[in-house]
Amino acid sequence: MSTMCGGLAVALACAGASLLGRAALLDVCQPSPGLVLFYPAVLVAGVLAGRPAGLAVVGAEALTQAWLLQATGSAPAEACGLLLSLVTGAAVAFAAGELRHALDEAHALRKRLQRIHELVDVGEWEWLPDGSAVQLSERAWAMLGQPAQAQPVSAGQFYTMLDPGDVAALRGTVVAALAGRRSTLAMEFRVPAAEGETQWRQMRGLPQNESGGLTGVLTDTTPQRRMEQAFRRAAARQELIYRELTHRVRNNFQLVASLLRLQSRRVDPALRPVLESAIHRMDGMAALHASLSQAGTEGQIAFGGYLREIRDHLARLHEGGPAITLLVEDDSILLPADRALLLGLAVVELVGNAAQHAFRPGEDGHIALGFQVVREGFRLWVEDDGKGFEELEPMRAAGFGMMLVQSCAHQLDGELVVERAPATRFELRLPPHVIEPEV
Secondary structure (H helix, E strand, O other): OHHHHHHHHHHHHHHHHHHHHHHHHOOOOOOOOOOOOHHHHHHHHHHHHOHHHHHHHHHHHHHHHHHHHHHHOOOHHHHHHHHHHHHHHHHHHHHHHHHHHHHHHHHHHHHHHHHHHHHHOEEEEEEOOOOOEEEEOHHHHHHOOOOOOOOOEEHHHHHHOOOHHHHHHHHHHHHHHHOOOOOOEEEEEEEEOOOOOEEEEEEEEEEOOOOOOEEEEEEEOHHHHHHHHHHHHHHHHHHHHHHHHHHHHHHHHHHHHHHHHHHHOOOOOOOHHHHHHHHHHHHHHHHHHHHHOOOOOOOEEEHHHHHHHHHHHHHHHOOOOOEEEEEEOOOOOEEEHHHHHHHHHHHHHHHHHHHHHOOOOOOOOEEEEEEEEEOOEEEEEEEEOOOOOOOOOHHHHHOHHHHHHHHHHHHOOOEEEEEOOOOEEEEEEEOHHHHOOOO
16 A cells, blocks of 8 residues: 555656646747647556556657658747657656556555455454444454444444453453553454354454554454363363373282282291282382372372372381481472382382381381482482491392382483491482473
8 A cells, every 4th residue: 555655656746747847848848739638648558558558658649749740840849849748748657657556566465465364264353543333344244243234333232242251351452452551452252153152253453553543353263262172171081091090000009919918928927028028019109109190181290299198108108117207398390200100119119128127126217208409400319317237239238129229210311329327328319301391
């Protein structure tokens, strides 16, 4: 539109300048006769077919008038008038060509906008400056489920087309945008459909700085809303399935532990400690999976709360034994459920090992459990103030349990570090990516 206006201004300026110049010279040079339709012909040719057509008319007229002057032997004044007319005609041809070019650009722009609207399926609207009415395009009327009207519709009638629950919010947004309290307008609302299913529409717009009011587009957001609802249903179903699976796995571990308890009553007493160790591991795995049920649909679990549940389970399991305390420096740490399970398994083994081997019979003791995030990564430790162990390889001395802890550390790209003084401390040192969500 600005290009077309610029072309029209150029055309009028050129034509006006030429006519003024010609009028100033009329007293000196007499115009050639037979040029009454010359300027209209140049203008029409230039507007319809462009600058070359207008110049062609000027050229043809120049040849015709030159032949007439030569045939009639006209005076120099007539030749001067002819020259002035031809120069003015050329200026009109140039101006008409600019106008033709501007019209072509405006037409191409309208076609592009039309194709864009067809692709994105949007309706257009324009809110009057006083907020009393809104002008809707044909597509906007269709998106509201109403027959199209050429005239603006009143604001009150427009709001009757919407769900009553959304009217107040939209009215407040429009009033704020018209008053200049909002730089943009973006509001989603519901439109009752004929078949009874609610449709969603979004109105987005900007203020019109020149004349006031608002202008923008109306889009159909029903497909996005349906996708969001389907996603929420799928997520809820996924969470339900996850909790159900976790519950069944826990029950299976408890069942295996119960069977091992029954079996331990009838085996050779020399084998009973082995079965009891397996029973403790089954109980620990059941407790770990029970705690994992708090993980959400994204598979993330609050590790601080997870450790508290493990600590409570271990305190019940080793009731009458050493006190077990927990140090949590950051409750906001989230871990993927599979990594939390590995760390929980390591904690159960380390605390169980300390409770069984770190203290003399009848001795009161204390086991500390904690974790923290440091610059180098993640630290998880179990520490006791018991008798310690002799100078031999702790991994070999501890047997299968410590092999299991080492395996957990290896799967998490970490290492198990053992410190003997001032207290016995088993520390899992893990890289930073352990606490990062899985992609």
